[in-house]
Amino acid sequence: MAHREIFWNISHEYIMYVLSFIAVVFVAYAIYRHYKMWRMGKGDERSKNMGSRVWAFVKTGFADGLGHRRFLREPYPGIMHLLIFWGCVILLLAAAVDAITHYLVIPLEGSTYLWFSLVVDIAGILVLIGVILAITRRYIQKPERLNTFLDDGVILSLIAIVIITGYMIEGLRLAATEVNTNPDWALWSPVGLVFTKKTLFGGLSHDTILTLHSVLWWFHAVLVNGTIIYVALSYSKLQHIVISPLNAFFRNLGPVGAPAPIDMETAEVLGVGEIKDFTWKQLLDGDACTNCGRCQDVCPAWASGKPLSPRKLTQDIKTQWQKVANPKSNPPESLPPLIGGAIAEDEIWACTTCAACQQACPVFIEHIVKIIDMRRNLTMMQSKMPENIQLMLRNMQTRGHPWVGAQTLRLRGDWTSGLGLNTLAEDSNVDMLLWVGCTAALSDRNVEVTLALVRVLKAAGVSFGILGEDEPCCGDPARRAGYEIQFQTSVEQNIALLQGYNVKNIVATCPHCYNTFKNEYPKFGGSFNVVHHTQLIADLLKQDKIKLTCDLRSLATYHDPCYLGRYNSIYSEPRNILHAIPQLKLKEMERSHSKSFCCGGGGTHMWFEQQIGTKVNDIRTDEALKTNAEIVATACPYCLLMLEEAIQGKDLQQPLKAKDIAELVDQAMEKSA
Amino acid sequence: MHIIVCVKQIPDPEVPPAKFKIDPDTKKVMPPPGLPPVISVFDERAVELACRIKEKNPGTKITAITMGPGKVSDVVKHALAMGADEGIVLQDKAFEDSDSFGNAHILAKAIQKIGSYDLILCGRQAADWDIGQTGSILAETLGIPVVTVAKDIEVAGDKIKVSRVMEDGYEVVEAPLPCVVTVSNEVGLPRLPSGMGIIQAARKQVPAWTAADIGADPAKIGPAAAHSEITSLFIPTRDTTCEVITADTLAEAAVKLALKLRETKVV
Ligand code: SF4
Numbered sequence: 001m002a003h004r005e006i007f008w009n010i011s012h013e014y015i016m017y018v019l020s021f022i023a024v025v026f027v028a029y030a031i032y033r034h035y036k037m038w039r040m041g042k043g044d045e046r047s048k049n050m051g052s053r054v055w056a057f058v059k060t061g062f063a064d065g066l067g068h069r070r071f072l073r074e075p076y077p078g079i080m081h082l083l084i085f086w087g088c089v090i091l092l093l094a095a096a097v098d099a100i101t102h103y104l105v106i107p108l109e110g111s112t113y114l115w116f117s118l119v120v121d122i123a124g125i126l127v128l129i130g131v132i133l134a135i136t137r138r139y140i141q142k143p144e145r146l147n148t149f150l151d152d153g154v155i156l157s158l159i160a161i162v163i164i165t166g167y168m169i170e171g172l173r174l175a176a177t178e179v180n181t182n183p184d185w186a187l188w189s190p191v192g193l194v195f196t197k198k199t200l201f202g203g204l205s206h207d208t209i210l211t212l213h214s215v216l217w218w219f220h221a222v223l224v225n226g227t228i229i230y231v232a233l234s235y236s237k238l239q240h241i242v243i244s245p246l247n248a249f250f251r252n253l254g255p256v257g258a259p260a261p262i263d264m265e266t267a268e269v270l271g272v273g274e275i276k277d278f279t280w281k282q283l284l285d286g287d288a289c290t291n292c293g294r295c296q297d298v299c300p301a302w303a304s305g306k307p308l309s310p311r312k313l314t315q316d317i318k319t320q321w322q323k324v325a326n327p328k329s330n331p332p333e334s335l336p337p338l339i340g341g342a343i344a345e346d347e348i349w350a351c352t353t354c355a356a357c358q359q360a361c362p363v364f365i366e367h368i369v370k371i372i373d374m375r376r377n378l379t380m381m382q383s384k385m386p387e388n389i390q391l392m393l394r395n396m397q398t399r400g401h402p403w404v405g406a407q408t409l410r411l412r413g414d415w416t417s418g419l420g421l422n423t424l425a426e427d428s429n430v431d432m433l434l435w436v437g438c439t440a441a442l443s444d445r446n447v448e449v450t451l452a453l454v455r456v457l458k459a460a461g462v463s464f465g466i467l468g469e470d471e472p473c474c475g476d477p478a479r480r481a482g483y484e485i486q487f488q489t490s491v492e493q494n495i496a497l498l499q500g501y502n503v504k505n506i507v508a509t510c511p512h513c514y515n516t517f518k519n520e521y522p523k524f525g526g527s528f529n530v531v532h533h534t535q536l537i538a539d540l541l542k543q544d545k546i547k548l549t550c551d552l553r554s555l556a557t558y559h560d561p562c563y564l565g566r567y568n569s570i571y572s573e574p575r576n577i578l579h580a581i582p583q584l585k586l587k588e589m590e591r592s593h594s595k596s597f598c599c600g601g602g603g604t605h606m607w608f609e610q611q612i613g614t615k616v617n618d619i620r621t622d623e624a625l626k627t628n629a630e631i632v633a634t635a636c637p638y639c640l641l642m643l644e645e646a647i648q649g650k651d652l653q654q655p656l657k658a659k660d661i662a663e664l665v666d667q668a669m670e671k672s673a
Numbered sequence: 674m675h676i677i678v679c680v681k682q683i684p685d686p687e688v689p690p691a692k693f694k695i696d697p698d699t700k701k702v703m704p705p706p707g708l709p710p711v712i713s714v715f716d717e718r719a720v721e722l723a724c725r726i727k728e729k730n731p732g733t734k735i736t737a738i739t740m741g742p743g744k745v746s747d748v749v750k751h752a753l754a755m756g757a758d759e760g761i762v763l764q765d766k767a768f769e770d771s772d773s774f775g776n777a778h779i780l781a782k783a784i785q786k787i788g789s790y791d792l793i794l795c796g797r798q799a800a801d802w803d804i805g806q807t808g809s810i811l812a813e814t815l816g817i818p819v820v821t822v823a824k825d826i827e828v829a830g831d832k833i834k835v836s837r838v839m840e841d842g843y844e845v846v847e848a849p850l851p852c853v854v855t856v857s858n859e860v861g862l863p864r865l866p867s868g869m870g871i872i873q874a875a876r877k878q879v880p881a882w883t884a885a886d887i888g889a890d891p892a893k894i895g896p897a898a899a900h901s902e903i904t905s906l907f908i909p910t911r912d913t914t915c916e917v918i919t920a921d922t923l924a925e926a927a928v929k930l931a932l933k934l935r936e937t938k939v940v
Pocket residue numbers: 295298299300301302308309310350351352353354355356357358367368
């Protein structure tokens with residue numbers, strides 16, 4: 001019956017176990033060393049709730065791990081990694097099967113053996129194709145995002161050599177055995193069979209084949225164990241085989257980009273000023289980064305020429321961490337500071353907190369909170385920040401909203417004049433609170449949206465109230481600027497205010513307010529049912545409470561606001577509304593839904609501009625223009641202002657207007673009323 | 674070195690005057706409801722300047738002192754959060770409606786109670802009434818020199834060099850310590866209180882002193898002692914008309930605009 005002898009032609013096989021044992025010792029040491037280095041960080045909530053973590057890991061493990069969901073968003077590198085991954089998994093399983101059958105004396109024979117041979121042969125080919133794709137990409141195509149180091153070449157070569165020597169060993173064994181005794185068995189090892197051909201090893205004498213086989217076998221064995229030891233001892237990126245799944249296991253299961261609250265009573269250091277101020281999970285993040293550059297490719301800061309690349313940021317934190325962890329070779333006084341040294345202040349301020357990087361990262365690294373943590377240190381410990389951020393924060397502190405100077409134009413309640421709206425102070429017995437938000441109450445352009453929304457809500461007969469001039473800021477700008485102390489003050493006051501009116505339901509016009517209320521207030525004891533106005537309108541349409549009869553005869557595209565899309569997965573409601581408007585065609589931009597590109601206004605960038613490179617909103621507007629749409633619809637006051645500013649800045653041949661979805665609904669409703 | 678900074682709480686000066694109301698009977702300003710009071714912008718710069726001096730001269734102590742009704746301790750807390758070491762609030766019914774002389778008397782009494790001081794900083798004027806006298810009268814009352822509208826102070830032993838803002842630049846004058854310096858907005862943007870500063874400020878106790886505590890002379894304070902009287906108070910109305918100049922070409926529009934400007938005597 002078809003079978004093969006394990007350790008055929010090999011004597012002193014115990015030496016292999018000695019080798020493997022040495023490798024295992026090195027791996028154990030490496031794991032211990034990494035563990036100790038992660039523990040340089042502070043505690044993290046991630047070590048709690050292990051049960052739900054295991055469950056989440058198992059649940060998404062198939063799609064994200066085995067199925068490579070995140071990788072395959074880009075076909076070339078996705079398939080490349082998938083081939084290497086699955087090839088190696090099968091080869092490792094095959095080795096395990098060999099060991100099991102050998103020692104438990106369960107014979108692997110007959111057709112099972114033949115199929116096994118075939119599958120293993122194919123797996124090797126998958127790995128080789130993957131490696132060739134990787135080499136082509138890294139050394140010939142050289143995409144901007146890949147930074148190549150010696151380690152990359154070393155590990156690709158090692159993998160290739162291990163696989164090829166494996167085939168050679170197989171070929172030599174076949175040449176000495178199956179080809180002569182059972183040629184039909186050998187057909188099931190097609191790749192190995194190549195090496196039995198006359199031109200390669202076929203012409204050698206039987207003795208030479210035996211010697212060559214045993215020499216190559218030992219070379220292969222030493223190489224495999226040597227590779228393992230190399231990876232364990234160096235900071236090779238092949239370590240990601242262990243660390244990345246671990247990082248995926250400890251990934252964020254809560255809201256996107258929400259920094260941990262600071263206990264102001266006990267905190268001694270605010271934010272992150274040096275490596276040990278990070279949490280162990282944040283350090284693990286750096287360790288798990290493979291420098292693949294997917295995050296950099298989608299980053300608006302990078303795309304617009306700012307000094308920030310999330311890839312570089314993660315790598316720089318990692319390097320600094322490795323240095324701090326090895327004080328012998330890097331004496332502390334010779335190290336640059338983390339902020340202003342390893343990471344430039346400009347990098348920290350360049351982030352719009354758009355979350356594109358986190359969405360793209362295949363190993364679930366979280367860049368945003370680290371950036372905010374460093375901002376916290378800058379604003380709250382070092383009082384260092386761009387001047388306009390300082391003005392914005394001062395304004396929040398003294399006037400309760402971020403719009404510096406806006407008070408000379410309007411006061412909070414001005415937009416309500418003549419509308420006869422009900423404030424909660426007059427009557428709090430309403431179904432929901434319309435939380436307008438600072439921008440939508442203070443900026444002229446956004447007030448138009450607010451008024452449109454009010455008309456829509458009134459037409460639909462929604463029972464709502466407002467806070468009018470008593471409405472404070474939700475606190476989001478302060479939090480993204482790292483000025484947590486102001487954020488927490490706002491949150492406390494707002495929760496008291498809302499609970500005082502017994503508010504249960506909130507409809508927010510601003511995705512930033514929406515996100516803050518929905519995802520960040522609960523940590524401070526404020527739980528409300530929050531919806532964004534697009535959700536409410538979509539719902540009203542479904543219930544037939546609004547009739548859209550007036551056709552707009554236009555082509556629109558939709559810009560997903562980051563805090564609605566990536567932060568809260570609201571993709572379909574805005575689109576459903578647009579589809580419901582008669583004669584309004586929707587054409588998607590090249591980057592939409594979770595791949596949408598930021599408008600440039602988030603993460604406090606609404607209030608300051610880094611005079612470096614180009615403008616994010618220009619890039620996004622160009623993308624909108626490519627669709628030939630006449631309307632770029634959105635659902636966020638920042639996006640609206642940013643897009644409008646970019647449109648005005650261009651000398652356009654084609655008409656393009658930025659509109660909030662509420663305005664389009666109002667327009668489609670108007671003439672029929 | 675001990676610096677005392679006098680700070681005042683005022684209604685937000687960025688709010689347009691039209692939003693205010695005037696009570697014709699009491700001749701008092703009524704700010705729009707919900708308007709948060711702020712630290713007077715010049716006084717905040719005085720605190721900033723004090724903090725900068727402290728940074729350059731370790732061992733310096735800053736005391737912030739304020740006077741007024743209601744929750745004026747907020748401005749002292751703000752100064753503490755910025756970097757002041759101690760704060761004092763002066764609060765008494767008898768202090769209300771004093772004029773600049775009355776205020777200077779109260780401040781002088783409080784400063785005498787504090788005892789030792791080297792430098793007293795005030796804003797060049799309060800950003801609500803813009804009178805700008807209290808600092809000078811305070812120096813007069815204490816019998817020490819005063820330097821006005823400073824944009825920078827350099828400490829040199831028992832003297833200071835003060836850069837005074839002039840219309841076309843600045844001059845540097847020297848003054849012996851102790852003295853009073855009034856501070857101008859040219860100091861630049863005051864710092865944002867650091868998080869640690871706010872936390873520490875929140876933990877500090879701010880004592881409130883009454884007229885009796887400081888031994889203020891009742892004859893010198895309150896409306897009765899005022900040297901001046903408000904005879905009428907009104908919000909200036911400002912008429913704006915907007916005219917859009919239209920023309921076929923930009924050049925033509927520019928000519929029309931120029932003519933219009935000359936006609937209305939703007940240029
Ligand atoms: S959140 Fe956006 S701007 Fe910030 S690093 Fe990530 S991709 Fe770049």
